[in-house]
Structure formats: structure tokens, C-alpha cells
Amino acid sequence: MAFTFKKRSVLPGFGLTMGYTILYMSLVVMIPLSALVAKTMTVSWSQFWETVTDPRVVASYKITFGASAIAALVNGFFGLIVAWTLVRYSFPGKKIVDAMVDLPFALPTAVSGIALAALYAPSGWLGRWLDPLGIKGAYSPLGVTLALTFIGLPFVVRTLQPALEDLDAEVEDAAASLGATRLQTFWRVILPTVFPALLTGTTLAFARALGEYGSVVFIAGNVQYSTEITSLLIISKLEQYDYTGATSIAVVMLVSSFLLLLLINILQRWSGRRHSGA
Amino acid sequence: MSNPTPTIPAAAATAASSSGGAPGRTAGPASRHARRDPWWVRATLITITLLFLGLFLALPLASVMAEALRKGVGAYFASFNDSAALSAIYLTLISAALSVPTNLVFGVAAAWAIAKFEFTGKSLLISLIDLPFAISPVISGLIFVLLFGLQGWMGPWLREHDIKIIFAVPGIVLATVFVTFPFVARELIPLMQEQGTDEEQAALVLGANGWQTFWHVTLPNIRWALLYGVILCNARAMGEFGAVSVVSGHIRGRTNTLPLHVEILYNEYNFVAAFATASLLAGLAILTLVAKSAVEWQVARRRKASAAENAAEH
Missing domain, CATH: 1.10.3720.10 (MetI-like)
Structure with missing residues (x-):
């Protein structure tokens, strides 16, 4: 921070704003969350274990984590190309394309869900080309992956863009003047510098995909043991008033996403150090 | 999403002063050349970007409108x-x-x-x-x-x-x-x-x-x-x-x-x-x-x- 400041400030309003912040946060976030913690406490270990290792639940982890991982990797690859293009090249309509990248953030997930389902259904614009090839777009694990790719797309691009903009031009010049080809410069100089940002963006996309619900349920078809994602299982447990089962599965997902959050924080610290060191 | 890191202006300042050591501003165009990708690389990457975003962003959006207007x-x-x-x-x-x-x-x-x-x-x-x-x-x-x-x-x-x-x-x-x-x-x-x-x-x-x-x-x-x-x-x-x-x-x-x-x-x-x-x-x-x-x-x-x-x- 640019300047240090004393604990005693001349500015007024600390008590009021801090008090309100704590009160509002407790009412809106902490008390509801503590209901989840309290509910978890009432679940016995054997009950918990039985629920979260049920074959149908395990199958849902496989499709959720698997499709999220593949979608994150696809986004990592194409996100790097998109970010590079948007930072380095100019072409007509670039500003619009750049603004469009945030569409998955802005579009309600239910809308993305039905749009993707319509697109990849056997009669859809893309499905009708895939169907003769024997590829099932909608109502298959591929459909789940496509939806998760859609919602994870902005994370990689938006994390990489500032990192690419901050690249030190002199380093690239130095590499070129020492006789490196563009490809060598990219692999040896540029990629290692932006790698932490790439990894952060990919992990963010993965974390978001794990908990996604709206954009997936329409295209997935929700077949047990195949395309039923974990979020949907939580909802179906709730619909049967099985609060204990829903809570147990929710805890598994929450712990996974907190571990990912921890990883993201470590990655960001790493990339921050890289940046200031450059 | 902006990262207010005070180190960036400092880095820019040192970069400016060190390039100021070179005669005039000749480093400008030369360095731009070194960082410029061949035209076919640019064309390929821009095409991939537009295809990928078109497939994943524009097409779903267009399909919402098309399906909504299907019956007039x-x-x-x-x-x-x-x-x-x-x-x-x-x-x-x-x-x-x-x-x-x-x-x-x-x-x-x-x-x-x-x-x-x-x-x-x-x-x-x-x-x-x-x-x-x-x-x-x-x-x-x-x-x-x-x-x-x-x-x-x-x-x-x-x-x-x-x-x-x-x-x-x-x-x-x-x-x-x-x-x-x-x-x-x-x-x-x-x-x-x-x-x-x-x-x-x-x-x-x-x-x-x-x-x-x-x-x-x-x-x-x-x-x-x-x-x-x-x-x-x-x-x-x-x-x-x-x-x-x-x-x-x-x-x-x-x-x-x-x-x-x-x-x-x-x-x-x-x-x-x-x-x-x-x-x-x-x-x-x-x-x-x-x-x-x-x-x-x-x-x-x-x-x-x-x-x-x-x-x-x-």
C-alpha cells in the first residue's frame, strides 16, 4: 500500500459502517451457512459415508469432475489463443468480440442451458451435423462438457489478458536479438511468464464448473450413472425431503471447492511474485 | 477485475528510463517488429478465436432468437x-x-x-x-x-x-x-x-x-x-x-x-x-x-x- 496509516484515524464512521457490515453479513451469509454446519454435525459418520459413497453419487462425481476437468483444459487451450489474439492483434470488431467474452457471466444459466440443448439436439443447428457422424451432442457426457466449457470460458481469458498486457517487451526483444525464433520466444519466454495466470484461470474455470447447475441440466438429459451431475443429486435429495443426504453431498462439494479456492490463492500469490519480479 | 498494483507504474518508469539510454526512439519500430508474429500466424489465431467464440457464444445467442421466432x-x-x-x-x-x-x-x-x-x-x-x-x-x-x-x-x-x-x-x-x-x-x-x-x-x-x-x-x-x-x-x-x-x-x-x-x-x-x-x-x-x-x-x-x-x- 502506498502509505501507512495509524490505527487511530481522523475519518468518522468506522463504528457505524463496521457494525453494519458485521450485522448484515451475519444475517445474510453467516447464519444461513451455520445452518449447514449445524446440520452436518447431526449427521453420523457412517450415515455420511454411506451417502457420499453410494454408487449413484460416486458416478455423479465422475461425470462432474471429469467433464469439468476436460472443459477447463479446453478453455485453457482456447482461452490462451483468444487472450493472445485480443491483446496482441487488431482486427475489425475486436472491441465487440472482447465484450462478448463476458457473455457467459451475463447470460442467465437457464438461458445458456436451453440454448445449448437446442443447438446440440439431434434436430439442432449443430446436432444435425453431429448426429450422422454418430456423435451425440445433447443428452450425453459430451453435452455436459460443452455446457461447462461455455460457462468457464471467460475465466481463462480474463485472467490471462492482464498478464499478457504486462509482459515486458524488452524480454521478447532480447530473445529475438539473441536469435530466438518467435516460437522459441513463445515457449521459453512468454509461456513460462504467463503460466501462473493460465493455471489460475483454468482452475477458476474448473471450480466454477464443479458447482454449475443451470446450464447443464437441460443439455445433460440427466441419466442416472451417466449424465447426472452432483448438483442435480443434491436437488433430488431435497425434493425427497432427505435433508441429511443433501447436506452430506453438499459438504463433499463445498470441501472440494474450498480446497480449489486455497489452490487458486496460492497460484495467485505465485503469479503476483512472478509479476513483481519481472 | 483491475489489479491496482503500484509496482506497474514503477516498472514502466524504469523501462522508459533504460530505453531512454538508447539513441532517440529508434528502439520503437525495431522492437515492434521483433514482437510481431508472421501474418499467417496472426490470421490462423484470429480465425481460431473467431470460430471458437462464434461456436460457443454467438451461436447459442442466435439460436435463442431463432427458436423464439420459429412460429412467427x-x-x-x-x-x-x-x-x-x-x-x-x-x-x-x-x-x-x-x-x-x-x-x-x-x-x-x-x-x-x-x-x-x-x-x-x-x-x-x-x-x-x-x-x-x-x-x-x-x-x-x-x-x-x-x-x-x-x-x-x-x-x-x-x-x-x-x-x-x-x-x-x-x-x-x-x-x-x-x-x-x-x-x-x-x-x-x-x-x-x-x-x-x-x-x-x-x-x-x-x-x-x-x-x-x-x-x-x-x-x-x-x-x-x-x-x-x-x-x-x-x-x-x-x-x-x-x-x-x-x-x-x-x-x-x-x-x-x-x-x-x-x-x-x-x-x-x-x-x-x-x-x-x-x-x-x-x-x-x-x-x-x-x-x-x-x-x-x-x-x-x-x-x-x-x-x-x-x-x-x-
Whole structure:
């Protein structure tokens, strides 16, 4: 921070704003969350274990984590190309394309869900080309992956863009003047510098995909043991008033996403150090 | 999403001074040449970018409009002439009208406390504010069911007093407030931390009271970030699906927001109406992107202007 400041400030309003912040946060976030913690406490270990290792639940982890991982990797690859293009090249309509990248953030997930389902259904614009090839777009694990790719797309691009903009031009010049080809410069100089940002963006996309619900349920078809994602299982447990089962599965997902959050924080610290060191 | 790192101007300054050692500015074009990719690389990467974004962004958006208009303009508009659709629009507006202002007031208060004062546990508080972002929509809905549902913590008490929260409007509003909780605060906190307290201190020394200082000094400085946060908060409030779906109970004409109405219509194979309703939300998303870009553009322009001003002073 640019300047240090004393604990005693001349500015007024600390008590009021801090008090309100704590009160509002407790009412809106902490008390509801503590209901989840309290509910978890009432679940016995054997009950918990039985629920979260049920074959149908395990199958849902496989499709959720698997499709999220593949979608994150696809986004990592194409996100790097998109970010590079948007930072380095100019072409007509670039500003619009750049603004469009945030569409998955802005579009309600239910809308993305039905749009993707319509697109990849056997009669859809893309499905009708895939169907003769024997590829099932909608109502298959591929459909789940496509939806998760859609919602994870902005994370990689938006994390990489500032990192690419901050690249030190002199380093690239130095590499070129020492006789490196563009490809060598990219692999040896540029990629290692932006790698932490790439990894952060990919992990963010993965974390978001794990908990996604709206954009997936329409295209997935929700077949047990195949395309039923974990979020949907939580909802179906709730619909049967099985609060204990829903809570147990929710805890598994929450712990996974907190571990990912921890990883993201470590990655960001790493990339921050890289940046200031450059 | 801007990273206010004070190291960047410093790095730029050293880069400028070191390149100033080279004769004149000849380094400019030469270095640009070294960083320029061959034309076929540029063409390929731009093509891949446009194809990928076209396939994943433009095509879904276009398909919403195409499906909505499949049976003509008449059928499109007929979809809105329905009491269930109108009540969904109304409920969506209500829940946004309640959640955006409450989270706006919270965001300003939290940012004032966090950015203008030093206290222990600050980074913990910031992490806690971000917490709802880390929790998936379905789990965000679940926690309110555990709290207020029939078999929940307060379920028996609520039933005794004949208060309905889950499967009713209050639950929808609460879930919406929860998922949109961090939006304004997280835009304001980094900006206000970057701005420091110099201007506020000056105002106070000149005799302004706390409110005057906030209204005339702080608010003008943060208004664009505030607007940005409100735009994002509103988009999420109107579009939230997972969390609201869990607490809503899907009672047609009573507890359906627009996204839930889309789901019901779609599951009833009423595709034209489903996509017509979805097109409203898609329009909202496009409006959000335009407003967001306009604010970003405005901020960049002002930043450039103030940088030029600073350069002129020196």
C-alpha cells in the first residue's frame, strides 16, 4: 500500500459502517451457512459415508469432475489463443468480440442451458451435423462438457489478458536479438511468464464448473450413472425431503471447492511474485 | 477485475528510463517488429478465436432468437400475454429491486470500513465477503432450506406462526440477496483502498462533516465502480437460477422468476414460449454487457485524462 496509516484515524464512521457490515453479513451469509454446519454435525459418520459413497453419487462425481476437468483444459487451450489474439492483434470488431467474452457471466444459466440443448439436439443447428457422424451432442457426457466449457470460458481469458498486457517487451526483444525464433520466444519466454495466470484461470474455470447447475441440466438429459451431475443429486435429495443426504453431498462439494479456492490463492500469490519480479 | 498494483507504474518508469539510454526512439519500430508474429500466424489465431467464440457464444445467442421466432412474431409476443409470464416478470423485478439496493448499501459500508481504516482481521473479513462466490448455486439454496424449510432449524416455529419463507417469495429474495452479496463490495474495496484517505482528510480539515465528506468527496470518486458493481449485481439477481430453483417450489404464477418460468415452459415442450421468455433474459445480458463496456471505457478515458494531467503538471 502506498502509505501507512495509524490505527487511530481522523475519518468518522468506522463504528457505524463496521457494525453494519458485521450485522448484515451475519444475517445474510453467516447464519444461513451455520445452518449447514449445524446440520452436518447431526449427521453420523457412517450415515455420511454411506451417502457420499453410494454408487449413484460416486458416478455423479465422475461425470462432474471429469467433464469439468476436460472443459477447463479446453478453455485453457482456447482461452490462451483468444487472450493472445485480443491483446496482441487488431482486427475489425475486436472491441465487440472482447465484450462478448463476458457473455457467459451475463447470460442467465437457464438461458445458456436451453440454448445449448437446442443447438446440440439431434434436430439442432449443430446436432444435425453431429448426429450422422454418430456423435451425440445433447443428452450425453459430451453435452455436459460443452455446457461447462461455455460457462468457464471467460475465466481463462480474463485472467490471462492482464498478464499478457504486462509482459515486458524488452524480454521478447532480447530473445529475438539473441536469435530466438518467435516460437522459441513463445515457449521459453512468454509461456513460462504467463503460466501462473493460465493455471489460475483454468482452475477458476474448473471450480466454477464443479458447482454449475443451470446450464447443464437441460443439455445433460440427466441419466442416472451417466449424465447426472452432483448438483442435480443434491436437488433430488431435497425434493425427497432427505435433508441429511443433501447436506452430506453438499459438504463433499463445498470441501472440494474450498480446497480449489486455497489452490487458486496460492497460484495467485505465485503469479503476483512472478509479476513483481519481472 | 483491475489489479491496482503500484509496482506497474514503477516498472514502466524504469523501462522508459533504460530505453531512454538508447539513441532517440529508434528502439520503437525495431522492437515492434521483433514482437510481431508472421501474418499467417496472426490470421490462423484470429480465425481460431473467431470460430471458437462464434461456436460457443454467438451461436447459442442466435439460436435463442431463432427458436423464439420459429412460429412467427405473433407467437413470440403471445408468449408474454400470459398471467404466469407477467407474474414471473414481476417477481424477477421485485427480487432484483430488493437485493440490489440492500447489497449496494452493504457494499458501500463494508468498503468504507475496510478501505479507510486499519484493523486486525481485515483480510479474513474480505475473504468472508467473497464467500458466496465460492459456494455453488444449489448449495446456496440448500442452506436456506436447512434454515427455514419444514424440517429445518426454524421450520417448526415458522409453521406455528404461519410464516412461509421456503416455497414462497421471501425465500426467493433471501437466496437472491445471498448469491449477489459480494458484487458491489468487491468492486469498491480495491478501488477505495487504492484511493486512500487524503481527499477525505482534506475535506474534514476544511470543516466538512462525515456525511458531506462522503457525498461530495468519496462518492464522486467511486461512482463508476459503484455503477459497475450494480450492473453485475443486477444481472445476477435477475438471472439466478440454481439457488432460486431450490427455494422456489415452482408454483406457477406465484413463486416463479423469469429463469424458472423458462425452465417450466421448456419442460412442457412449449419451446416457442420458453425461448421467447429466454430472449428477454438474453436481451438483459446484452444490455448488461453494453453498460459494462461503457463504464469500462469511461474509466479508461478518465484514467488516461488524469494521467495526461499529471504529466502536464510535471
